[in-house]
Amino acid sequence: MPMKKMLVTRPKYDEATSYSYYYAGIVIKEAGDKCIRVIDLRGRRLRRAVFEQIIGKESPSFLFFNAHGDEKTIYGDKIDGDEEFLVKEGENQGLLDCRLVYSRTCWSAASLGKTCKGGCFIGHCVPFSFWLDEKWSTNPNNDNVARQFFEPSNLIVSSLLKGNTAEEAVDKSKNLAKKTIMRLLNEKEEPGAMASVRLLWNNMEGTEIHGNRHMKFE
Amino acid sequence: MSGDRMDPEVKKLILWRIDTSVPKHFKLVMGDKGALGKEDLKKHVEAEDEIGMKFVKMELNFIKALSSGEFTKTLAD
Numbered sequence: 001m002p003m004k005k006m007l008v009t010r011p012k013y014d015e016a017t018s019y020s021y022y023y024a025g026i027v028i029k030e031a032g033d034k035c036i037r038v039i040d041l042r043g044r045r046l047r048r049a050v051f052e053q054i055i056g057k058e059s060p061s062f063l064f065f066n067a068h069g070d071e072k073t074i075y076g077d078k079i080d081g082d083e084e085f086l087v088k089e090g091e092n093q094g095l096l097d098c099r100l101v102y103s104r105t106c107w108s109a110a111s112l113g114k115t116c117k118g119g120c121f122i123g124h125c126v127p128f129s130f131w132l133d134e135k136w137s138t139n140p141n142n143d144n145v146a147r148q149f150f151e152p153s154n155l156i157v158s159s160l161l162k163g164n165t166a167e168e169a170v171d172k173s174k175n176l177a178k179k180t181i182m183r184l185l186n187e188k189e190e191p192g193a194m195a196s197v198r199l200l201w202n203n204m205e206g207t208e209i210h211g212n213r214h215m216k217f218e
Numbered sequence: 219m220s221g222d223r224m225d226p227e228v229k230k231l232i233l234w235r236i237d238t239s240v241p242k243h244f245k246l247v248m249g250d251k252g253a254l255g256k257e258d259l260k261k262h263v264e265a266e267d268e269i270g271m272k273f274v275k276m277e278l279n280f281i282k283a284l285s286s287g288e289f290t291k292t293l294a295d
Contacts, residue, residue: 016253127248130247131245198276205292
């Protein structure tokens with residue numbers, strides 16, 4: 001059986017990307033434990049040219065983007081102060097076709113995700129948002145506030161790695177978010193509980209699937 | 219909200235919610251505008267700029283979900 005291939009993009013140049021970078025690392029390890037080949041695009045390798053070359057040569061069937069984004073764009077790294085796009089509607093969106101995609105970026109499910117042909121695009125049609133605890137902002141591992149937002153998101157990837165369909169993976173993620181909301185509602189005297197509930201709701205409601213909901217990572 | 223300006227009552231409500239529910243050590247990460255502390259967030263809402271309006275929209279969506287029963291129904295499902 002051919003080895004499954006997953007491509008992960010993870011820049012690290014501000015708080016949002018630093019946290020995503022850390023949490024992407026957790027699922028990269030899980031993939032490694034399952035003998036899945038992970039192409040980890042970060043640092044100097046995180047360039048559109050390299051990304052396009054790898055898609056052409058290695059053809060990974062699962063793409064996991066961690067970055068900033070907008071309705072039509074998924075960005076990569078910041079180069080000389082400007083974010084370089086990796087995928088842009090109207091430019092190279094065909095690179096997503098026939099693949100399973102999870103885009104942990106803002107807005108990309110609102111338009112770009114709908115153009116994915118023959119594959120499945122999981123993403124957010126709202127800004128993917130989270131609270132962080134400033135005491136731990138340089139050490140995401142210890143930040144239990146931010147963890148509440150990244151765990152449901154990471155669960156999408158973990159579930160796909162376990163062989164769940166896109167729909168099952170998103171359902172599991174939403175169930176975890178609901179469980180966290182319920183716990184926070186019971187702890188509403190805890191500082192920040194209600195602020196976290198509102199953001200969790202926003203992320204959960206804004207998670208969408210476009211294309212083949214029954215697609216698996218194969 | 220109507221037109222280009224935020225209803226002053228809505229603004230008052232959102233600022234009150236930030237004041238009463240966001241602890242001082244929390245920072246909001248929403249898009250590519252960095253991590254915003256409570257006072258920064260209030261300034262964005264006051265200014266009705268892009269990030270302030272995004273936050274207000276999210277708050278209003280939540281209030282609508284709560285008042286329509288969608289929030290409770292979703293959690294119960």
